[in-house]
Amino acid sequence: MKKLWRDHPNLISFVILTIGMLIILYFSARRVGFTVSQWLVLTAATVALAGLSVWIISWGEDDVRDDDALTDSSSS
DSSP states (O other), X not given: OHHHHHHOHHHXXXXXXXXXXXXXXXXXXXXXXXXXXXXXXXXXXXXXXXXXXXXXXXXXXXXXXXXXXXXXXXXX
16 A cells, blocks of 8 residues: 555545545535536545646645655765
């Protein structure tokens, strides 16, 4: 599991966030009376939002990696 997280952190973050958001969606909207097509649209929008969130969060990872590389090379 650690190897999977180390190799694909964005994918694992996306899966975990998507599952959590879908659970929240279900519990908050289960008594509203949505039709099947409305549930499908909400589910697709939730998955897309989770993907966009992880993508935006990953923008900062490149900066951190660059800073770490600079620190490692300057300390040698």
